Amino acid sequence: xxxxxxxxxxxxxxxxxxxxxxxxxxxxxxxxxxxxxxxxxxxxxxxxxxxxxxxxxxxxxxxxxxxxxxxxxxxxxxxxxxxxxxxxxxxxxxxxxxxxxxxxxxxxxxxxxxxxxxxxxxxxxxxxxxxxxxxxxxxxxxxxxxxxxxxxxxxxxxxxxxxxxxxxxxxxxxxxxxxxxxxxxxxxxxxxxxxxxxxxxxxxxxxxxxxxxxxxxxxxxxxxxxxxxxxxxxxxxxxxxxxxxxxxxxxxxxxxxxxxxxxxxxxxxxxxxxxxxx
Amino acid sequence: xxxxxxxxxxxxxxxxxxxxxxxxxxxxxxxxxxxxxxxxxxxxxxxxxxxxxxxxxxxxxxxxxxxxxxxxxxxxxxxxxxxxxxxxxxxxxxxxxxxxxxxxxxxxxxxxxxxxxxxxxxxxxxxxxxxxxxxxxxxxxxxxxxxxxxxxxxxxxxxxxxxxxxxxxxxxxxxxxxxxxxxxxxxxxxxxxxxxxxxxxxxxxxxxxxxxxxxxxxxxxxxxxxxxxxxxxxxxxxxxxxxxxxxxxxxxxxxxxxxxxxxxxxxxxxxxxxxxxxxxxxxxxxxxxxxxxxxxxxx
Numbered sequence: 001x002x003x004x005x006x007x008x009x010x011x012x013x014x015x016x017x018x019x020x021x022x023x024x025x026x027x028x029x030x031x032x033x034x035x036x037x038x039x040x041x042x043x044x045x046x047x048x049x050x051x052x053x054x055x056x057x058x059x060x061x062x063x064x065x066x067x068x069x070x071x072x073x074x075x076x077x078x079x080x081x082x083x084x085x086x087x088x089x090x091x092x093x094x095x096x097x098x099x100x101x102x103x104x105x106x107x108x109x110x111x112x113x114x115x116x117x118x119x120x121x122x123x124x125x126x127x128x129x130x131x132x133x134x135x136x137x138x139x140x141x142x143x144x145x146x147x148x149x150x151x152x153x154x155x156x157x158x159x160x161x162x163x164x165x166x167x168x169x170x171x172x173x174x175x176x177x178x179x180x181x182x183x184x185x186x187x188x189x190x191x192x193x194x195x196x197x198x199x200x201x202x203x204x205x206x207x208x209x210x211x212x213x214x215x216x217x218x219x220x221x222x223x224x225x226x227x228x229x230x231x232x233x234x235x236x237x238x239x240x241x242x243x244x245x246x247x248x249x250x251x252x253x254x255x256x257x258x259x260x261x262x263x264x265x266x267x268x269x270x271x272x273x274x275x276x277x278x
Numbered sequence: 279x280x281x282x283x284x285x286x287x288x289x290x291x292x293x294x295x296x297x298x299x300x301x302x303x304x305x306x307x308x309x310x311x312x313x314x315x316x317x318x319x320x321x322x323x324x325x326x327x328x329x330x331x332x333x334x335x336x337x338x339x340x341x342x343x344x345x346x347x348x349x350x351x352x353x354x355x356x357x358x359x360x361x362x363x364x365x366x367x368x369x370x371x372x373x374x375x376x377x378x379x380x381x382x383x384x385x386x387x388x389x390x391x392x393x394x395x396x397x398x399x400x401x402x403x404x405x406x407x408x409x410x411x412x413x414x415x416x417x418x419x420x421x422x423x424x425x426x427x428x429x430x431x432x433x434x435x436x437x438x439x440x441x442x443x444x445x446x447x448x449x450x451x452x453x454x455x456x457x458x459x460x461x462x463x464x465x466x467x468x469x470x471x472x473x474x475x476x477x478x479x480x481x482x483x484x485x486x487x488x489x490x491x492x493x494x495x496x497x498x499x500x501x502x503x504x505x506x507x508x509x510x511x512x513x514x515x516x517x518x519x520x521x522x523x524x525x526x527x528x529x530x531x532x533x534x535x536x537x538x539x540x541x542x543x544x545x546x547x548x549x550x551x552x553x554x555x556x557x558x559x560x561x562x563x564x565x566x567x568x569x570x571x572x573x574x575x576x577x
Contacts, residue, residue, distance in 0.1 A: 056557070060557055060558060060577065063577050082372060082374070083374070086374040089489065090376070093489075094488065094489030094577070095376070095377070095378075095461035095462075095487055095489045095490055096374035096375065096376050096377060096461070097371070097372075097373060097374060097377050097461045097462045097489075097490065097491050098489040098490075098491065098575065098577070099372070099374065100370070100371065100372065100491050100573065100575070101558060101575060101577075103560075
């Protein structure tokens with residue numbers, strides 16, 4: 001034993017490069033014994049810290065939500081702005097300066113409102129009956145129309161300030177949030193209307209629906225008709241358009257050949273002026 | 279480690295004519311030095327190690343000597359960019375009516391005047407009884423005097439500005455202020471000079487109302503090596519010379535650049551703020567990280 005120690009010492013003093021090797025070995029031996037205990041303790045600590053972190057996060061989120069909820073009450077007076085946020089903070093019992101919790105100002109308030117409306121819509125849609133898909137129609141048009149109109153009517157209390165909100169959403173730093181809420185909205189609508197597709201249609205439906213929703217939103221802003229009938233009919237005709245487009249895309253080229261040929265002839269006739277000769 | 283230190287010593291002895299290299303090496307050793315310091319109640323004053331009481335005294339001396347030329351030197355050293363930094367700082371704070379601000383280490387009033395101007399430019403006029411206030415606090419009476427003169431010259435009085443202005447000469451580590459008094463606490467280019475940063479942060483937490491915001495503007499570290507090198511060259515070779523030429527003082531500006539190196543970097547300072555109890559702590563780098571704005575809330 002003492003011989004071994006002596007040789008080790010010799011190695012250490014004379015050949016420095018051996019030192020790391022020997023130390024690694026010793027550490028490894030100890031490691032396997034000790035680590036067993038250590039790892040258990042470590043996982044315990046990790047879990048505890050994760051829990052407290054979650055709690056902290058939840059607490060901060062709650063404070064934010066309270067302020068945002070109160071701020072919505074001031075939107076009709078001061079718009080989607082820092083002023084509303086600071087008035088909301090004040091009515092929640094915090095100083096006016098606490099609006100700094102929302103670095104995007106009005107953008108964060110709009111984001112909160114969108115998420116809230118989307119959740120409400122999802123809750124409602126769960127209770128709606130699935131549409132009976134009979135006959136040739138493959139699209140639950142009524143369901144989608146109802147969903148879009150219901151969602152649009154949630155904006156009603158803030159209709160006068162909504163154009164500005166739409167503008168704020170297009171600011172570069174708010175675009176990611178705006179797109180995310182829009183996509184989660186159309187995703188919810190598609191899912192609850194019974195879409196379970198796993199092919200490329202999944203994308204087409206969602207993008208198409210997002211387009212319809214945004215167009216309807218714009219239309220709704222200037223809609224003064226009774227009970228928003230104009231918006232309703234606008235949405236239903238856009239859905240019909242989408243159906244027509246999808247039908248055209250799904251058309252079999254062989255069955256479509258006669259139609260295409262006739263169209264080509266009519267066009268040629270028109271160009272040559274033969275149609276007018278009659 | 280021992281080997282490394284040996285190398286450092288070698289480097290020091292071989293290149294005594296290049297003080298900035300020595301300075302960088304010392305900076306890398308500061309972690310080791312910190313431990314030694316704590317046992318003996320010592321702290322850093324630039325790259326020197328001094329007693330804690332002595333640091334307070336020395337910082338006091340520095341600012342007493344530079345007070346008169348303080349604003350001029352800020353402009354010269356930063357090419358006027360410090361004005362932009364302070365403007366951005368105030369835009370991030372975005373005070374609203376009914377704010378009670380404690381402008382710590384704000385002797386010459388740079389932050390306070392921006393604060394008043396920001397409140398005056400708000401679109402919504404404050405309702406009756408919703409007055410804002412600001413307390414300018416500095417440990418150094420000489421700096422406060424400069425600020426008072428400037429306030430007078432700029433015409434910022436209680437009546438004309440609509441904001442109550444108070445001047446207070448006090449130590450950031452032990453404020454003579456009741457708990458939950460202010461809604462905002464700012465400290466711009468000041469916390470670096472305090473002996474116990476953790477104590478300052480604790481005091482800030484104490485005097486803030488729930489929901490109050492802590493904001494700090496301070497020199498920080500540049501994450502890019504090449505830029506850091508250029509910045510070091512400028513700091514150690516140019517700034518003390520400028521100090522000598524413009525203000526007739528070398529030492530205070532030597533201290534200035536050294537104290538910037540000693541201050542914890544963005545992430546570390548963020549952790550310190552969180553340790554003091556603040557939530558939603560975030561920071562933003564300005565000009566590649568030359569300075570950083572840290573922000574936290576007492577919620």
